[in-house]
Amino acid sequence: xxxxxxxxxxxxxxxxxxxxxxxxxxxxxxxxxxxxxxxxxxxxxxxxxxxxxxxxxxxxxxxxxxxxxxxxxxxxxxxxxxxxxxxxxxxxxxxxxxxxxxxxxxxxxxxxxxxxxxxxxxxxxxxxxxxxxxxxxxxxxxxxxxxxxxxxxxxxxxxxxxxxxxxxxxxxxxxxxxxxxxxxxxxxxxxxxxxxxxxxxxxxxxxxxxxxxxxxxxxxxxxxxxxxxxxxxxxxxxxxxxxxxxxxxxxxxxxxxxxxxxxxxxxxxxxxxxxxxxxxxxxxxxxxxxxxxxxxxxxxxxxxxxxxxxxxxxxxxxxxxxxxxxxxxxxxxxxxxxxxxxxxxxxxxxxxxxxxxxxxxxxxxxxxxxxxxxxxxxxxxxxxxxxxxxxxxxxxxxxxxxxxxxxxxxxxxxx
Amino acid sequence: xxxxxxxxxxxxxxxxxxxxxxxxxxxxxxxxxxxxxxxxxxxxxxxxxxxxxxxxxxxxxxxxxxxxxxxxxxxxxxxxxxxxxxxxxxxxxxxxxxxxxxxxxxxxxxxxxxxxxxxxxxxxxxxxxxxxxxxxxxxxxxxxxxxxxxxxxxxxxxxxxxxxxxxxxxxxxxxxxxxxxxxxxxxxxxxxxxxxxxxxxxxxxxxxxxxxxxxxxxxxxxxxxxxxxxxxxxxxxxxxxxxxxxxxxxxxxxxxxxxxxxxxxxxxxxxxxxxxxxxxxxxxxxxxxxxxxxxxxxxxxxxxxxxxxxxxxxxxxxxxxxxxxxxxxxxxxxxxxxxxxxxxxxxxxxxxxxxxxxxxxxxxxxxxxxxxxxxxxxxxxxxxxxxxxxxxxxxxxxxxxxxxxxxxxxxxxxx
Numbered sequence: 001x002x003x004x005x006x007x008x009x010x011x012x013x014x015x016x017x018x019x020x021x022x023x024x025x026x027x028x029x030x031x032x033x034x035x036x037x038x039x040x041x042x043x044x045x046x047x048x049x050x051x052x053x054x055x056x057x058x059x060x061x062x063x064x065x066x067x068x069x070x071x072x073x074x075x076x077x078x079x080x081x082x083x084x085x086x087x088x089x090x091x092x093x094x095x096x097x098x099x100x101x102x103x104x105x106x107x108x109x110x111x112x113x114x115x116x117x118x119x120x121x122x123x124x125x126x127x128x129x130x131x132x133x134x135x136x137x138x139x140x141x142x143x144x145x146x147x148x149x150x151x152x153x154x155x156x157x158x159x160x161x162x163x164x165x166x167x168x169x170x171x172x173x174x175x176x177x178x179x180x181x182x183x184x185x186x187x188x189x190x191x192x193x194x195x196x197x198x199x200x201x202x203x204x205x206x207x208x209x210x211x212x213x214x215x216x217x218x219x220x221x222x223x224x225x226x227x228x229x230x231x232x233x234x235x236x237x238x239x240x241x242x243x244x245x246x247x248x249x250x251x252x253x254x255x256x257x258x259x260x261x262x263x264x265x266x267x268x269x270x271x272x273x274x275x276x277x278x279x280x281x282x283x284x285x286x287x288x289x290x291x292x293x294x295x296x297x298x299x300x301x302x303x304x305x306x307x308x309x310x311x312x313x314x315x316x317x318x319x320x321x322x323x324x325x326x327x328x329x330x331x332x333x334x335x336x337x338x339x340x341x342x343x344x345x346x347x348x349x350x351x352x353x354x355x356x357x358x359x360x361x362x363x364x365x366x367x368x369x370x371x372x373x374x375x376x377x378x379x380x381x382x383x384x385x386x387x388x389x390x391x392x393x394x395x396x397x398x399x400x401x402x403x404x405x406x407x408x409x410x411x412x413x414x415x
Numbered sequence: 416x417x418x419x420x421x422x423x424x425x426x427x428x429x430x431x432x433x434x435x436x437x438x439x440x441x442x443x444x445x446x447x448x449x450x451x452x453x454x455x456x457x458x459x460x461x462x463x464x465x466x467x468x469x470x471x472x473x474x475x476x477x478x479x480x481x482x483x484x485x486x487x488x489x490x491x492x493x494x495x496x497x498x499x500x501x502x503x504x505x506x507x508x509x510x511x512x513x514x515x516x517x518x519x520x521x522x523x524x525x526x527x528x529x530x531x532x533x534x535x536x537x538x539x540x541x542x543x544x545x546x547x548x549x550x551x552x553x554x555x556x557x558x559x560x561x562x563x564x565x566x567x568x569x570x571x572x573x574x575x576x577x578x579x580x581x582x583x584x585x586x587x588x589x590x591x592x593x594x595x596x597x598x599x600x601x602x603x604x605x606x607x608x609x610x611x612x613x614x615x616x617x618x619x620x621x622x623x624x625x626x627x628x629x630x631x632x633x634x635x636x637x638x639x640x641x642x643x644x645x646x647x648x649x650x651x652x653x654x655x656x657x658x659x660x661x662x663x664x665x666x667x668x669x670x671x672x673x674x675x676x677x678x679x680x681x682x683x684x685x686x687x688x689x690x691x692x693x694x695x696x697x698x699x700x701x702x703x704x705x706x707x708x709x710x711x712x713x714x715x716x717x718x719x720x721x722x723x724x725x726x727x728x729x730x731x732x733x734x735x736x737x738x739x740x741x742x743x744x745x746x747x748x749x750x751x752x753x754x755x756x757x758x759x760x761x762x763x764x765x766x767x768x769x770x771x772x773x774x775x776x777x778x779x780x781x782x783x784x785x786x787x788x789x790x791x792x793x794x795x796x797x798x799x800x801x802x803x804x805x806x807x808x809x810x811x812x813x814x815x816x817x818x819x820x821x822x823x824x825x826x827x828x829x830x
């Protein structure tokens with residue numbers, strides 16, 4: 001059974017808001033063994049919503065729609081759904097009472113008129129309770145077609161999807177999971193990676209491979225292709241093992257863990273503490289490391305030493321060193337890494353200094369020049385890189401490269 | 416003239432990769448006066464790609480497709496386009512020579528076989544040169560229909576879109592821009608905002624309003640609705656002025672500038688320096704501030720003092736204070752803000768300490784408890800907040816609230 005995900009919101013097709021809901025739903029459905037045929041985004045236009053629901057139901061049995069359930073006049077998903085299902089909006093008294101209580105608790109001086117509309121539901125629809133907000137999820141069902149309506153606010157959508165939609169789908173359409181293997185690589189480009197991996201594979205085996213480059217890394221996913229004869233688990237595993245063995249020095253994970261989760265595990269297990277000194281990356285590395293719950297176990301501190309003075313005050317980088325070599329130089333990167341390690345007493349430290357641009361470059365040190373240093377009790381080393389791309393990409397690549405350097409240091413004996 | 420944006424990639428409908436290209440293209444087309452009818456995402460499936468191109472061309476004259484132009488076997492956009500246009504792939508010799516040179520310069524030991532496929536183009540297609548990568552853009556045109564094919568790598572797609580696609584579209588279909596006004600607000604929820612703004616507006620005027628909540632802020636966009644009688648510039652402006660006057664204390668911009676750009680302007684103009692001390696936000700505020708080019712003019716440094724020791728070492732927060740009140744407390748937030756301001760000599764500083772969760776909460780200080788302090792030469796003040804949501808949301812909301820506090824401090828005399 002195929003599904004279509006439908007994101008509704010004029011803000012999305014005007015490019016003002018990024019639709020992250022559809023990707024989330026798609027990933028969760030895929031893991032649960034369902035196939036998403038399409039993701040569509042359309043504006044808050046009642047006629048177009050109705051037409052799209054009708055078009056999609058000519059292809060699939062289930063639509064999961066997000067957005068347009070809010071209290072303002074531009075939210076018209078419910079009325080469009082009513083139009084398709086020949087239903088009408090009625091006031092759900094129980095829901096209305098619940099919402100009144102909620103709004104009073106939220107300290108509104110009066111229950112806002114607009115939010116009353118949140119208790120209007122299509123007649124015959126099943127209400128999917130939303131404990132995180134005021135827009136309930138809804139399930140409309142007729143002619144063998146299922147239409148789920150979820151609010152567009154990501155946290156509310158996620159809660160409803162996990163607690164209501166997915167259980168309903170699994171109960172109705174429960175199916176065997178497709179077996180998938182993953183080989184996550186770093187420090188090697190997509191073309192060269194594919195060339196190395198596909199050497200020695202049959203034509204059929206090659207169709208199992210997909211390459212997903214993201215942020216300077218490439219994931220190799222081995223799975224049943226969208227069409228063709230079904231692949232069995234041993235076949236998939238064999239191809240994944242072959243792929244990993246061909247590029248052994250670049251494989252950081254054989255599961256869904258990202259590089260930072262891999263680092264987190266190693267640091268936690270070995271009880272090592274990490275400290276950071278960032279200049280051009282501006283806190284991005286600290287932010288990425290602390291994105292993970294539990295990072296306080298191994299992350300000591302980060303210093304975003306953007307100005308030269310900050311490098312001196314917090315990291316004890318000598319003024320003279322900066323004056324003599326420039327802030328973007330191997331000696332300064334080394335001093336930053338050593339400074340932050342000494343100050344915090346951490347076992348390991350990374351330092352990043354560079355020119356993220358678009359201004360600040362010179363002939364000798366053009367935009368994209370970045371020095372990364374790693375310090376540990378066995379010594380401190382710095383490497384110079386020249387990254388392409390815009391400011392955001394240079395910051396991103398610096399961060400990933402620093403993580404790669406740390407990963408190579410921590411795993412050098414096992415690879 | 417309406418357009419459809421088509422993102423092609425199995426990785427997208429499997430939820431492994433977020434399609435950010437379509438949102439970018441949609442935003443740029445909207446600003447240029449074009450209307451995006453739909454955004455669609457489908458997998459790398461030749462039959463489905465061909466069918467979708469055909470379906471979309473029954474509705475619009477122009478499709479902008481991204482993805483599936485890479486060198487690996489799962490990239491099949493070009494052959495699907497050929498199938499629709501009754502064309503065939505031929506080797507472009509000039510492009511092939513260029514790519515060979517490029518690969519040699521990139522220090523590949525041999526020009527990889529796979530990448531030769533990058534010089535195969537549909538017969539009759541116009542090649543749109545891509546100086547940032549190996550996959551050229553392509554324009555196929557027949558039966559009055561235009562199909563643009565762009566690579567999926569965002570930086571390459573953006574370059575090709577700006578330098579090739581948009582100029583071609585504007586030349587062919589150049590049209591009047593729709594007038595749009597924006598009122599950007601902070602610190603007020605969507606329902607209450609809408610209630611206040613819509614008071615005193617006619618039914619017609621209310622249809623001009625759209626509300627875009629994002630990261631704790633709400634943008635009010637005043638524009639021609641998708642259907643109905645055309646709105647003239649003075650009408651739009653009048654509604655925008657009314658909206659802004661109804662919620663004056665929450666309006667931080669009347670243009671596309673975000674809150675951090677507004678802060679950047681104020682700090683630069685007044686030659687004020689800012690320093691940060693972050694605990695639970697883990698560097699997110701530093702990262703967000705340094706996302707902006709030119710931030711070194713006003714951003715001095717940030718300390719991500721994740722551990723208690725880091726708070727003492729870098730910010731001189733007394734051990735006793737932390738032991739007596741806990742790291743998440745008003746006295747510690749005050750000491751962090753004062754410490755980082757004193758150390759860096761900055762004019763202003765912000766400190767954030769809190770519990771981002773999911774663990775670490777207590778009855779007295781549950782997950783979501785965050786203290787934010789602002790220090791300036793006129794004194795230091797701390798405020799306690801209780802944010803909802805998950806770890807990511809709590810960190811995001813802390814960051815935006817800190818920025819709001821700084822904005823209120825800097826603009827208190829003008830509002």
